[in-house]
Amino acid sequence: MLLKHALPAVVVLALSTTPAAALEQNCRFIQAKPDREACYKRQEEELATKRKPAPAADESKTLETMRQLRQDDDAVYRSINNICRGC
Numbered sequence: 001m002l003l004k005h006a007l008p009a010v011v012v013l014a015l016s017t018t019p020a021a022a023l024e025q026n027c028r029f030i031q032a033k034p035d036r037e038a039c040y041k042r043q044e045e046e047l048a049t050k051r052k053p054a055p056a057a058d059e060s061k062t063l064e065t066m067r068q069l070r071q072d073d074d075a076v077y078r079s080i081n082n083i084c085r086g087c
Contacts, residue, residue: 027039 027036030036
């Protein structure tokens with residue numbers, strides 16, 4: 001019973017995931033040169049947006065965060081130091 005429903009789901013999943021190479025091959029078969037070039041241009045734009053690097057973190061903000069973490073750590077260490085062990 002489970003296999004009866006799982007097989008179609010696996011087939012749909014396999015067909016819905018197409019690799020990037022398959023998308024590139026679609027442009028090759030377009031006969032009209034302007035349409036084919038437009039297809040390639042769209043693909044280049046899509047790949048460029050996917051490969052866009054993450055924005056660099058602001059260094060001053062990172063330093064401020066590190067300072068705040070250091071202050072918090074120092075406060076915790078001071079409070080732990082005041083605990084009486086074995087009284």
